[in-house]
Amino acid sequence: MSTKKIASVSRKTFVLDTSVFVYDPQCWKNFKGNDVVIPITVLDELDKVKSFAGDAGRRARVAIRSLDALSNLGAIHNGIKVDDGITITINVEAYGAVGNDPTYGDNRILACASSIKTKNPKAPVILVSKDINLRVRAKAFGLSAEDYEADKTAPSDLYTGFREVTGCDEAGRALQVTGNILIEQHPALLDLNPNECVVFIGENGKGIATGRRVDDRIKIVRDQFPWDLRPRNKEQLFLCDLLLDPAIPLVTVCGLAGSGKTLCTIATGLDLVLNKRIYDTMNLYRPIQPMGNDVGFLPGSLEEKLDPWFIPIDDAFAFLCSDKSKNKDGWRAQLHQWVTNGTINKNALTYIRGRSIPNSLIILDEAQNISKAEIKTILTRVGMGSKIVLTGDIDQIDNNHLDASNNALTYVIEKFKSSPLSGHITLKKGERSELATVAAEIL
DSSP, X not given: OOHHHHHTTSOOEEEEOHHHHHHOTTGXXXXXXXXXXEEHHHHHHHHHHTTSSXXXXXXXXXXXXXXXHHHTTSOTTTOEEOGGGOEEEEEOOOOOOSSSXXXXXXXXXXXXXXXXXHHSTTXXXXXXXXXXXXXXXXXXXXXXXXXXXXXOOOGGGOOOSEEEEESOHHHHHHHHHHSEEEGGGOGGGTTOOTTOEEEEEOTTSOEEEEEEEETTEEEEOOOOOGGGOOOOSHHHHHHHHHHTOTTOOEEEEEEOTTSSHHHHHHHHHHIIIIISOOXXXXXXXXXXXXXXXXXXXXXXOHHHHHGGGGHHHHHHHHHHHGGGOSSTTHHHHHHHHHHHTTSEEEEOGGGOTTOOBOSEEEEEOSGGGSOHHHHHHHHTTBOTTOEEEEEEOTTOOOOTTOOTTTSHHHHHHHHHTTXXXXXXXXXXXXXXXXXXXXXXXXX
């Protein structure tokens, strides 16, 4: 259950664990109309975490600065009222720790929550923590405990980027004839998101026309064949339309294994960079996240170290470029030439912070293995004239800290679905092989 939904029912007291602040430095803002208690032990632990390298240390420092700003509003140890009816208190009382080890921070946090519950037995007191073990221990001591789930989206509720519309035959026929129609003339289309795609289905159950919302109109989506690739279904058709439109700087695509996410993206990338020359370069990124046990240290230059991680990308190049060369393996030489002259770049995400990437098509493959904090860093690297594409499958997550509801791809899809700067498509049909499609569905 989401903390936002919890907070809307009745006024409750939420005791926040350190892990919540390391996950979201301004987490207290998501407890509207409720009381938030921060045990002093949390500040002790944040003080230790702030010196850590990486995102954990950065978020701890941001959390401390936020609490410092709040403490200037009044006597925070007595409780201060902030926006949205939230009361924040830093609990400084000393408690006998719950559990065997009185020096253990989690035990002191449990003791704080237990004391608050003892003093207010009828009031709902909930310990909020990202630490599963702490939540289990809290429940063992008779306390209520919840995961911090702000910004989580259930996979079943994920925005698909297109819809089928029935009962609008007239609109579908008009779109087929004129190429665009005004949305205001068709009430059934008024709630379409920017760049959302639509299939008009006739009374006979057959499609009449396909379109996409652009500003106050629906424009027709016709067949396009980037780099001679022929879309095999309507979702791939919509994806190519979004990718080929330079007016959309962010495109997200989600789909099961073998649905054509990477292939369509690379094909349109080659078309945009090499044929149409809309972008100067194609910058490719993939997270270094192994499936199962890692093979360990890889020798060689940075390019040689990255090669194994980009094999799926190379497979797409092989499929798309083999027909264009008399030599079956000629695509390798062609790709090497593009890489050598800087037209195509294979990059490590490790070194993206601080960069500004202008006039480029940026492709981030396997974005489901990226965290929300990391994707913010990546999206803020996009320079003038650039376009970024995020691809991934939320059913294939190799990062043990992420799941289908809190990864970067899901996060960006939901956050940007109402933005005219973004377009999204979920690919639903596997095209790799019958076996691959069935395996993706039943395993």
